[in-house]
Amino acid sequence: MMQSKKKFNGFHLTQRANNILSRTLSYLGLVMLSLVWIIPILWIVLSAFRTETNVDGDLIGIVVSNYFPTKLGFDNFINLFTNSFYGVKGAFPMWMLNTLIVAVVSCVVSTFLVLSVAYCMSKLRFKMRKAWMNLTMILGLFPGFMSMIAVYFLLKSIGLAGNTAESAYLNILGLILAYSAGAGMGFQVAKGFFDVLPTSLVESAKLDGCSNFRIFLKIILPMSKPIIIYTALMSFTGPWMDFIFAKVIIGQGAPECWTVSVGLYSLLFGPQSDANLFTQFAAGCVCIGIPIVGLFMFLQKYYVEGVTAGAVKG
């Protein structure tokens, strides 16, 4: 080792200089890229806290010429939580609560469905397996938007969509149903994870007389903490992030049953939208962004594992 270093001494020196140069460039590139990624996010956060007023004395909205605000405060948050939107008092907290309910329930149901389907597809061999997988793939190729309209009619015909304020909870129930029902089709990531788990374990357990149910419960599930957390995280954050599905299913119903994404969108675009509401929109974004981002950061390890499992097996 020493000998080789001596031999190529000159080469090493230039390589070191080269290394320092390339490292500096890498840092520079990374910092620049980080700025590009952060600036839009920071702007939303700053907008949420800006309290400059316009000529009329109202809080300004979108019309700003400076990136950094001159006055900061919590006015936007206070307005957001106390103002009434679309004639509903305290609409925003209501939307938050709706989304939380939808997220929790559909998280539990979806995680169960996804894991059970993924396990069957990965570790069990049965007659309709290939057919099922092909059917799932084919259905996934249709633009999901078109079937959403039919789902809306379907829910409406059984009274779970398009209801007025008095029975707004029925709309929410319909949304939960629609979210959870589609979950079983998205088993590919979890299947990719199960595929990598050694089959020999399953086989030896089977030789010991273990039933498939016990194998799933006692052997597979304890080994799949990452994928359980990943699936739960995805289905919990889904309702907070989804916009178009929620808009089609509950957008026509009373504002009392909206989720945050539908509500926040309606502040910017909609019959009662207003450019001056932009700072309140930003405040709303911060309100839902912080818990979700926190959750992601907290569970980052599992998220990355899930993403990698999904990558390899698509």
Added chain:
Amino acid sequence: MADVQKPSLENGKEKKNVFLVACKAVGHFLTSIGKSIGSFLKKLGLKIGRAFKNLWQIFVDGSIGTKLSFFFCGSGNLYHKQFFKGFLYLIFQIAFILFMVLCPEINNTPYGWKALRNLALMGNPESYVIFRPGELPIKVEKDDSKLLLLFGLVTIAVVILYIIVWFSNIKSSYKSDQDVKAGRKPTSFKQDMSSLLDNRFHFMMLTPTAIAALIFTVIPTIFMICMAFTTYNDFDMNAALDPYYKNLFHWNGLTNFLDIFEGSTTLGREIGARFFPVLGWTMVWAVFATFTCYFGGILLAILINKKGIRFKKVFRTVFILTIAIPQFISLLAMRNILSGQGPVNQILQNLGWIDSAIGFLGNNTSGDNPYLAKFMVILINMWLGIPYTMLMTSGILMNIPSDLYEAARVDGATKTKMLFKITFPYIIFVTTPYLISSFIGNINSFNTIFLLTGGGPNVVGGTYVAGETDLLVTWLYKLTITNGEYNTGAVIGIFTFLITATITLITYRRSKAYKEEDTFQ
């Protein structure tokens, strides 16, 4: 002279060759599709034939109980004293017959045999004699063709479900026959239940998903396909003078498809004129959106995971932020930042660099530069998508066997060479399925376009035309939600499906991950 001509000649030859090869490939693909459809139909026919033969065999061989179970579900099981199972089958059959005969109604729309009749007629003859115009209505109730179609499909699903249960009833009875013949006792209900946890575990686990998928995915998708063959659009339906017709549409075969190809109506002409430009842009978008994010993400991952770079976690966290923030927020934020009144335009104007606001995303006026909007959309999509690929490839980068690099270093390969000869091929090999699914996802990428540009800049020339950055999906949204042209929207939806299906068939079926699914296990 000859020297100059020679290369051009060769070039021409090469071009011709490439063209020929491409033709051959397409021809090969088409014949292979034809062949595979043919073999599929043949297999299906054989399967059905065999099933009937088996059924006949069972009928001949079976005990009197099994023979009866062809007509009365569960009688075979009752004959073998499997009372619980037998009664379950019987109750199911009775419920099915009641459902079909009594036709329960929701919103004045019946299920059962009436639903099937209504599906064919797309009208309910009991509430109005639609196929005899001129005759006075006997009973005017506002029928809704949407519901007639939907309930008809649901009824068909119920019938299929019944047939499956009927088959399983015969099979179960026949199995008990065999058990008795072999001197065993027929399985008890308890045994059947416990087999659900073992041999037929998949049955128990998949049933809830199958039912949910049937109701919320399969039926809606078929509903959507059916809409393409009807006259379902708000314009025609609202034009009806008789209020009864306001919610009625009927089957019209391939008219909607022909309209687009022949351009015989205004709608068909406008859509036909814009279809190929939109399709072209959808493809361009999908290619750019997929590959910019893909290679950008790989490069970023290599940069972050480079030896000697510190604060890896900090950098990674910064990029994960964009994944964690709900997409509609970051997209709407981007839209506002780049809007006419947004900070970018304002700052540029304050600096005196530009005189009037630039329509970066083309959603302000129709005179905006379409190429700028398209470029910006792809750029912003990179902002959204690169972190995701970065995360994904980071894990894969660490899995590349290091002896590959060692060997390359010994052979004197440069770093760039290693990047192109080892790193990229390895990652691409491993992530091909992801690449395909992300390509398909981008073809159907509704959120990005809808929330960023809304399809703008607008194209002058009619009510139904798509904007410059509209993809097939967002156009579909406009046609259905904004214009109420459900049938034409469905036609576009079917085209989109055909395109994505072709791409998937060609690529996915050839990928190793699909062919060698079991090799990793």
